[in-house]
Amino acid sequence: MRIDVLTLFPELIDRVCGESIIGRARKAGVLTVEAHNIRDYSDDRRRRVDDTPYGGGMGMLMAAPPVCACYDSVLKLADLPKTKTIYLSPKGRVLTQRYASYLASQDRLILLCGHYEGIDERILEETGAEEISIGDYVLTGGELAACVLIDCVGRLVDGVLSSEECHEIESIAAGMLEYPQYTRPEVFRGRAVPRVLLEGNHEEVRKWRYAEAVKQTKKKRPDLF
Ligand SMILES: C[S@@+](CC[C@H](N)C(=O)[O-])C[C@H]1O[C@@H](n2cnc3c(N)ncnc32)[C@H](O)[C@@H]1O
Known part of the structure; x- marks a missing residue:
């Protein structure tokens, strides 16, 4: 399985997913996890990716242009039939073991991590992402949620666990x-x-x-x- 993560903190994903069983599976080539920095797709001189929300309100939102440019570029990296895009979000369907099994049957997952107050709604429309939450609480960003999803889905992928680690x-x-x-x-x-x-x-x-x-x-x- 291939998992691409769109994030403002690629080192965090690499660090967490570089250890233990998931790290071993990546080294063995059973699982590919690649983190992509959304800032690399910003047109802004200072690599900004956020802006104020229309209509006012607190906080900043991740803007559609850099996120969608990153998505378009990452999508082209592989052409696998069962590809699913997921936005980690407290508004999403809550991840369960049963749904993790379904996700493990996909060939490729593209995970989008939000930050600040979230993302421009049009990103969901453009990417067709499904929103998935890891629980009824709010995190500061989607990276830890993405790591939870990668860990729980990744271990269900054939060849990731050894027979002694059967799930x-x-x-x-x-x-x-x-x-x-x-x-x-x-x-x-x-x-x-x-x-x-x-x-x-x-x-x-x-x-x-x-x-x-x-x-x-x-x-x-x-x-x-
Ligand atoms: C501070 S939250 C934004 C919350 C948003 N204003 C709302 O009320 O729905 C920032 C980011 O953290 C991630 N996040 C927060 N809680 C999460 C959860 N329970 N599951 C998955 N991702 C979560 C999402 O990617 C979100 O865009």
Whole structure:
């Protein structure tokens, strides 16, 4: 999968997406993430990309000309059949695991990060971007939201996770929260690992895990049932 990010802070995207599993997938060529600086497309002498809103009001808006020029240029970098453009926005549909799976089936995502008070509405019309929010709260910019989306979608792309890092039985993906997990030592500060996990009976382990997953979900996220 190829992901292009249109941003005022390309270093932030590169830094966050250069680490850990996503960084490894990029190095292996399984996932391409390229950040593009919208300021490079500004005609302004001081590389400004924002302006005051018509009708008055607080703050500044990202203007259509540099953002759309950046978009047009980035779009030409690849010609992949399933390409989707997304504007990270608190007004958007909230990202879920299910929607992340759908996004992972695309060939290419183009992510637009807003800043200031947001963007000129005509950018959405020009690019056909879908608005996606990472939660019902407001961030200062779309970059962290883009990194969240890249992380959660990227790990679902074939070849990104190794078999030990399999995502199929995780919290939410399975429709329930994950069961509790333990590793060595067997007893830590007087707290022992549940016996059933030490006895080697796979069927009993499976039943215990299922019962614990139900218990955790009822307690912490009853809305998932
Ligand atoms: C301060 S916000 C602008 C908020 C805008 N004035 C509004 O009320 O909808 C600046 C940028 O941060 C990003 N952003 C803020 N909250 C977000 C969220 N929950 N999910 C995704 N992106 C968000 C968007 O790209 C937005 O353009």
